[in-house]
Amino acid sequence: MYKKMIMPGVMGIMAGLLASTVMFADFPGGGGTASIASANGDAEKVYVPFGKKDDYYLFASGGHSGQMFIYGVPSMRRIRTVPVFSPDPATGYGFDKESKAMLGGYSWGDLHHPAFSETKGEYDGKYLFATDVANNRAAVMDLKTFTVMDMLQTPNTSGPHCAAFVTENTEYLFLPTRFSVPLGNEYAPLDEFKTKYKGVMSAVKFNEQSKKQELAYQVALPPWSFDLSDAGKKGSSDWAVMTTYNTEEATTNLEINASQKDRDYIVLFNWKELEKMVADGKADHVNGVKMIDPAKVNAGIYLVPVAKSPHGVDVTPDGKRFIASGKLAPAMTVFSFEKAFDAVKNKKFAGQEQGIPVLDYNAVMEREVNPENALGPLHTQFDDKGFAYTTMFISSEVVKWNIETGETIDRVPVQYSPGHSVSAEGDSASPDGQWLVALNKLAKDSYLSVGPSHPESMQLIDLSGDKMKVVQSAPVDPEPHYAQMIKADKIQTINVLPKDEKRPNSVWKQEEARIERHGNVVDVYGIAMRSKFTFDAKASRKDVIEVKQGDKVVIHLTNIDLDEDITHGFGINNYNLNMEVQPGETKTLEFIADKAGTFPIYCTNFCSALHQEMTGYLLVSPN
Ligand code: CUK
Ligand code: CUA
Helix, strand or coil: CHHHCCCCCCHHHHHHHHHHCCCCCCCCCCCCCCCCCCCCCHHHHHHHCCCCCCCCCEECCCCCCCCEEEEEECCCEEEEEEEECEECCHHHHHHHHHHHHHHHCCCCCCCCCCCEEEEEEEEEEEEEEECCCCCCCCEEEECCCCCEEEEECCCCCCCCCCCCCCCCCCEEHHHHHHHHHHHEHHCCHHHHHHHHHHEEEEEEEEECCCCCEEEEEEECCCCCCEEEEEEHHHHCCEEEEEEEEEEEEECCCHHHHHHCCCCCEEEEEEEHHHHHHHCCCCCEEECCEECCCHHHHHCCCEEEEECCCEEEEEEEECCCEEEECCCCCEEEEEEEHHHHHHHHHCCCCCEEECCEEEECCHEEEEEEECCCCCCCCEEEEEECCCEEEECCCCCCCCEECCCCCCEEEEEEEEECEEEEEEEEECCCCCCCCCEEEECCCCCCCCCCCCCCCCCCCEEECCCCCCCCCCEEEECCCCCCCCEEEEEHHCCCCCCCCCCCCCCCCCCCCCHHHHHECCCCCCEEEEEEEEEEEEECCCCCCCCCEECCCCCEEEEEEEEEECCCCCEEEEEEEEEEEEEEECCCCCEEEEEECCCCCEEEEECCCCCCCCHHHHHHEEEEECC
């Protein structure tokens, strides 16, 4: 009933959205009967009683919120929001000196694809990488603390879309770019698109010692849109694949103009070879970055024709195949790495495109998989039994199929229009099976209404039986594109940061809290401890900071409560500043006291029965 009433509406919208480019005569009725959790057995499957913990962590990207959303599976309870590319007053991220510098002045980001660090093709639970489509950044989250430890701004490139793309031993994180721009974002008229614009892919290395990312090199590809990507595994581990669209090189009205040709390409490249070319000095230097020009080096990069406007491309867990899904072609295309290597070796080229050899489609393709009436395949995930799960955006379902034979095994409707899905350890070398979460773009009337803007929806699908079954639906803020699901016991967090007496600017003893003035810079070495602030141990009012208008104020605050879950906040009333200090942490807040007056300081994070008393004053005397 529920389903019947709303399906036509969704279909109508989707048909409308796509009508101008996609000429599908009819849409199917939704692919089956609704299977929202209703039976008691399903409720039991997702119920995690208090005192027990979930089996998996789900890290769902927050899209244009710039954040990561952390959920538990199977309960689908939201545990935490971790800010990555956007400031967050709840944690003070982007307010304290270090994280503010890291954000580089940007107040938003667009996080699509998170990727765990890997060792031998398995998630190792150490780091999570992510890229920012909006402002061209790459970030690394430390999974010991669930905080961002480094951010890298990538020059020469625009809209690094995909980070779900770490090589087998985290040698590289590749950032294909969604938009083409002139190198260095310089001005060039769009009439010069074909000559001046490039789709630049970045290869980023993460240095575990320094905890920093480094831009190793870039590749100046033709001015196409590079989309999704995946790294090889096992026999294909030196290789990686990414999809492209707009090989038409349209500069306007892409909806129509980028869908002219029947085929676009998958870029197949050997990153070991590219690495060697860079080491051998074969790269150019553009704006301080080593840049490979594929037409010049003439090796290591190949194009594989694929059905038009592909979106996802995913490597099977055994590393033998890569599967592309086309937004506009209702089929998944299975390609063989072995065949591709053979085509490269024996130069089975069908031509070349801007100096890059194009492999013969039939020499590389294994089969096209076209489940009946399934429309809009986007992304594929895997289980432990040789099955693939592809999300169908237009027909609103997940289709399970056999990788070896292409046979459709099962289909389950989801509510509605899934982009990605994620299975348990689904893009590692050994997926777990058991769970799949569909990340749905539309929730329609699934939840209580909150007005015209609806939440997105994440639906948990039980893969353990013969039939897939949706067993839970969780609303989520905009907008998960992709997610990663990892066994909970792989992540080892720390609760209290170590008492590091050598840490610069930290103060661990009350009597050492002090305020130092150097010219018009005032350094405060303060302490937060239940339930008071100590800024100046020698003063009669130890919780007061007095400065002059125009002073630069630098507040270093150490939380010396070394107890689990005792976080203090530090907000200054009417100064638009707030930060948070975790147990054992030292943070720095830096600002110009440009406003004279009396400003209460208070702990913003409830920490004790006397939390309300944890206050002080900032007094700024006028000039
Ligand atoms: S993209 Cu959003 S649904 Cu950025 Cu992975 Cu396909
Ligand atoms: Cu410290 Cu509330």
